[in-house]
Amino acid sequence: MDTGKSLVLVNDLIAKNPYIEYILLGSNPAFFKCDTMKTSNLLFMGILVGLVLFGFFEFFGINPTYGGIIGAFIVGTLIGKTIGKGSEKYAFFSIFMYNLIGLMSLFLFTSDGKLALQYGGIALSVLIGFALMMVFFYSMIGSFGAFVASNLSRNKQDEGL
Amino acid sequence: MNFSEIHIIGEDETFRGSKSKYVWLFGGIFIFLCFLAMHYSTSYISFLFSNSGGIPYTLISYLVVLSIGPFMVMITSFDIVSSETETGSLRYIISKAHRSSFVLGKFSFLFLVFTSMSFGVALISLIYQYSTSNTFQFEKIVLFLISSSLYLGCFISIFLFISILSANNKISFAMSAVFLGILIFFFLQGDESYLKYFTPYYYGIKNIEFMKSFPVEAGYLKIFESLCSMLLYMLVFLFMSLAAINRRDL
Secondary structure, X not given: OOHHHHHHHHHHHHHHOOOHHHXXXXXXXXXXXXXXXXXXXXXXXXXXXXXXXXXXXXXOOOOHHHHHHHHHHHHHHHHHHHHXXXXXXXXXXXXXXXXXXXXXXXXXXXXHHHHHHHHOHHHHHHHHHHHHHHHHHHHHHHHHHHHHHHHHOOOOOOOOO | OOHHHHHHHHHHHHHHOOOHHXXXXXXXXXXXXXXXXXXXXXXXXXXXXXXXXXXXXXXXHHHHHHHHHHHHHHHHHOOOOHHHHHHOHHHHHHHHOOHHHHHHHHHHHHHHHHHHHHHHXXXXXXXXXXXXXXXXXXXXXXXXXXXXXXXXXXXXXXXXXXXXXXXXXXXXXXXXXXXXXXXXXXXXXXXXXXXXXXXXXXXHHHOHHHHHOOOOOOOHHHHHHHHHHHHHHHHHHHHHHHHHHHHOOO
C-alpha cells in the first residue's frame, strides 16, 4: 500500500478512536521516544520563553510580583495550548524551573545578589524562603493558566467528555 | 438560550436533583454557623460594643459570610457540572436542552440556595437586633442580603467556570482549591497592589464599612458602585462559563 494512503488511514482511525493509537503503536518504542521528546522539547521551550520574559521584566524594572504573574500566565498558557490535556504538571515544573534559574542567576551575577549572599545569616534564609514561596505561587498560577488554555482549545475529540 | 429550559433545569436541580439535598444541607450548616457566631458574640464580645449602641449582628454575620462563605460555596459547587461530565449524563442533557440554558439553570439553582441562606441569616440577625435593642435596622439587613448574595454569587460563578473546564470531580476540586489559593495570594499582596481588583474579597470587604454605619458619608452612590462591581465580577465569570461550555467538544 502507498505510504501516504496508509498514513491517511491511520490518522482517520486515530481521529475516530484515540485509543487505537496505543493499540497500533503501543509496541513500537519509537512512538514513545517521539512522545517523550516532544514533551521534553516543550518543557525546554517553556523554560527558555520564561527566562526571556524574566530577563525582560528585570531589564525594564517591572514589579517582580506583576512580572512573575504575567510571565507564569504566558508560559502556562503556551504550554497548555501546545500539550493539551494533562499539561498542568508540565507548566508547574517549567515555571518553577525558570524562576529558580532566574533567581539563582540574580543571586550569583548581580551586585545586590552577591551582597545578600555575603551577608548570610537568618535574613538570607528568610529571603530564599520567601522567594521559593513566591515561585510556588507563580507556578500555581501558570498551572491554572495551562488548565484553562488546554480545556478551552477546540478540536479535542473525545478528550475528557 | 431558552428561559423555559433554564427554569426547568433550575427547578429540577432545586427539588429533584441528586445534589439538591446535599447543597441544601450545607446551606443549613452555614446558617447554623452564623447563628452560633451571633449567639456567642452576645455572651463573649458584648463589652466591645457597649459604647456603640449594641452588638452589630449584621456585621458579625457578614464577617462569617466573608470568611467561611467561599469555602462553603467551593464544597457545594465544585462538582456541579464535572460530575455530569464524569458520568456522561451531560451528553443526554445537552441533546435535550441548549448548553447555555444548562449552565444558567445550574447557576440559578446554586444562586437560589445561597440567596435563601443569606435571607435566613438576615432574618436571624433581625430577630437578634430586635431582642436586644427593640429596633429594626432594615437598611442594614437589605444591604447585607444583597451584598452577601452577590459576594457568594461571584464564587459560584468562579467554581462553575472551573467545573465546566474539568473532566472529572478530582481535577475540579484540585483546580478550585488552587484558584482559591491564588485569590487569597492576590488579596494578601496588600492595598497598594492592583491584584486586589481581581479578587471578590476586595469588593466584599469594601462593604464592611457600610455595615458598620449605614447611611455612609460618601452616600448611596458608593454602595451602588460597590454592589455593581460585584455584579460585574459575577457576570464576567458567568460569561466565561458560557463561552467555555459552548467551545468544548461534548
